[in-house]
Amino acid sequence: DTAVSQTPKYLVTQMGNDKSIKCEQNLGHDTMYWYKQDSKKFLKIMFSYNNKELIINETVPNRFSPKSPDKAHLNLHINSLELGDSAVYFCASSQDMLAGDPSTDTQYFGPGTRLTVL
C-alpha cells in the first residue's frame, strides 16, 4: 500500500492555465507538506499543514493555494501557470510537527509530480 500518493505523476500544460495536484497519505499523520524541487535538485518548502491548519507558508506567489479538506489530504492548486513553475512538486507527511518530540519529525515523501509549463 502506498503511504503517500500524488496525482498526477506528470503534468504538461500551457502557460496561463490553472491546474491542481492532489496528495493523500494513509499513515494517519497529522502534518502534511508541499515542496518544490528545481532542476538542480534544490528542495524548497512551500507549505505545511498540521491537522488542516496552515502552519508554514513560505514566500510563495499567491497563485499557489493549498487546500486541506481533511488531515489525510493536501491538494495544491496553481493559477495562471508560468514557465518558472516547471519543477517537480513533492508532497510529504510526518506524524506531527509539535516541538520537543523529534521522533515524530521524520518525513515521508510521495513520488513527485513533474510539472512542465510550455
Place this chain on the structure above:
Amino acid sequence: GDSVTQMEGPVTLSEEAFLTINCTYTATGYPSLFWYVQYPGEGLQLLLKATKADDKGSNKGFEATYRKETTSFHLEKGSVQVSDSAVYFCALSDQEGTSYDKVIFGPGTSLSVIP
C-alpha cells in the same frame, strides 16, 4: 535562522570506494539531524537520523555521527555500490522558538558510483 550546508557535488566514485559526504549545520536550539536519499525518479526517503549529540545513525551500511562540537553530521560508507547512486540530503529539525519543529534541508549532493 537555522541552515544546513553540504559539500557540493556531483561526487563520482568507483565501486567499493569509501564515501564521505560532509554536512554542517547552524541551529539556535538542539536539532535532530537526518540524512535522506533520493533515488532517480523517486521521492526522498529517510536513510538515517540522530536526535542528540554523539548519537550515531546507521542504515544500509551508511553511518553518521551527531557532532555538536563541530556542528557536523557527515555521512560515510565503507564500500559503495552502483545501487547507491542517488542524491543525498542532509536535514535538521529544530523548534526555532515556536510551538512547532521546522525541517530544513541542505542543497543535496549527487553521488554517481561507476562499476
